[in-house]
Amino acid sequence: MFGETLDRPTEYFRPFPNAKEVFGAQSKEHANYLLPLASVALSRLNRRWGGWVHFVLPIEPYDGCVGQSTKRYHTYLCRENWIGFRINRRSCYQLAAPFRYFLMADLDERDDVRLTKRARSELETLYASTREAFANREAHYREAGALHPEHVRRRKGRYPESSRSALVRDIRGHPGWGNWVTSNGVPLAKRGFTNADGEQETDCIPLAEDGSEFTFVGWVPAYVYAPGRGCNVYLFYHRRQRLALTTFDWS
Numbered sequence: 538m539f540g541e542t543l544d545r546p547t548e549y550f551r552p553f554p555n556a557k558e559v560f561g562a563q564s565k566e567h568a569n570y571l572l573p574l575a576s577v578a579l580s581r582l583n584r585r586w587g588g589w590v591h592f593v594l595p596i597e598p599y600d601g602c603v604g605q606s607t608k609r610y611h612t613y614l615c616r617e618n619w620i621g622f623r624i625n626r627r628s629c630y631q632l633a634a635p636f637r638y639f640l641m642a643d644l645d646e647r648d649d650v651r652l653t654k655r656a657r658s659e660l661e662t663l664y665a666s667t668r669e670a671f672a673n674r675e676a677h678y679r680e681a682g683a684l685h686p687e688h689v690r691r692r693k694g695r696y697p698e699s700s701r702s703a704l705v706r707d708i709r710g711h712p713g714w715g716n717w718v719t720s721n722g723v724p725l726a727k728r729g730f731t732n733a734d735g736e737q738e739t740d741c742i743p744l745a746e747d748g749s750e751f752t753f754v755g756w757v758p759a760y761v762y763a764p765g766r767g768c769n770v771y772l773f774y775h776r777r778q779r780l781a782l783t784t785f786d787w788s
Contacts, residue, residue, distance in 0.1 A: 540710020544701040549578035553675045559591045561629030570639040574762045589628040590774050590781050592757050599663045610638045613746045619722040624779045671763045708755040711740050715786035751775045
């Protein structure tokens, strides 16, 4: 809240980055389970910082929270409703857990996963439909230079300027509260701040394993990039440890 909202690309904000820019040498493996939504230059958060961080969306879950069914592969940064990444010097992400953190990967590797044929079919359908929706949105963005609600139609060959969807919200702002705070996830610190109306509010900031705080980057509405995904994607960054951490608000 109270941060910068953008509905178009800038020199420090890039919608729909290439998977290789986000995941580097392991782009194929990561892209099996994660969709790259947008990138933000860290210099926008602090002019002395270099490199980029990325908003990514897991294709799972079909129901519940990502990581809910694969607790045996959880790490400090990757657990139910939280996904963390290590960042290399080229600003590329490396998942901070085995890929079997994702249920689909676990199903492909094990024969003893208890999942009904119907549930497996629903998960496979989710993967296919989410990829299709994301590809359609990316194609729309490449053609129109913006994203618009699906019900909006062109007028005289152009989309109304007022119909642009917000692509990212609250860069350099405050994460505030949401149902992501109540999930059994990464430990959080509470920090008070004064809003624009002079009222006191509280931020929740995730803590690294050593107790140090992450920095809030911003959030994106997932449905704008992949219709049908009804969550907001929150992104945090840890400069000293070169970590990215994301969680999902299912409000």
